[in-house]
Amino acid sequence: MNLRPIAHVLVIASLAGAMLFGLRSYAADRVKTHHIAIQVDQNDPALMNLVLNNVENTAEYFNSKGEEAQIEVVAFGPGLNMLREDKSPVKDRLKRIQEGSFPSTVKFSACGVTRKKMEEAEGHAIPIVPEASMVASGVVRLTELQELGWSYIRP
Incomplete structure (x- = not known):
């Protein structure tokens, strides 16, 4: 055989x-990673706080399941006031989130087009909080994130 x-x-x-x-x-x-893009386009402190509640709750939820989340809040139009150093009604909260439990999880993006238009209208430079980074365009940034498969949230 x-x-x-x-x-x-x-x-x-x-x-x-x-x-x-x-x-x-x-x-x-x-580890499963979730990607969430959140739009802020209104100068409304209640909406801004709702977004930040969603950011914290989402990060905590996925963390408790042993999963990761990448969350990017994109502010443009009147919503850019959320990220203005001189006017943000949630400036202290932005700082706490970045210094808190999930600093690498959350990113804040400020629209360059809106900033330029605000600077032209107001006649001076618009300061952005240090927790935020500038993007060329908020709408373009959201489009890019969606094209990469990110979930899109508009509160």
């Missing part, structure tokens, strides 16, 4: 089993 074909089958079966175990182990080791 020739055992070579049986030996080959056993080797192939062993390799397949090892690969399957490795894939299961790899999938178990991977």
Whole structure:
């Protein structure tokens, strides 16, 4: 009786089993990451606080499940007031979020187009809070994030 074909089958079966175990182990080791983009386009402190409540609650929820979340708040139009150093009604809260439990989870993006128009209208430079970064356009940034598969939230 020739055992070579049986030996080959056993080797192939062993390799397949090892690969399957490795894939299961790899999938178990991977942490699911959620991507959420939130729009702020109104100069409304209640809306701004609602957005920040959503940011904190979402980050805490996914963290409690052992999952990660990347959250980007994009402010443009009248909503840019949320990120203005001189006018933001939620400036202290932005700082607490960035210094809190999830600093790498949350990003604040300020619209460059809106800032430029505000500067032209007001005749002076518009300071942005240090917790925010500038993007060329808030609408373009939201579009890019959606094209990358991010969930889009408009409160």
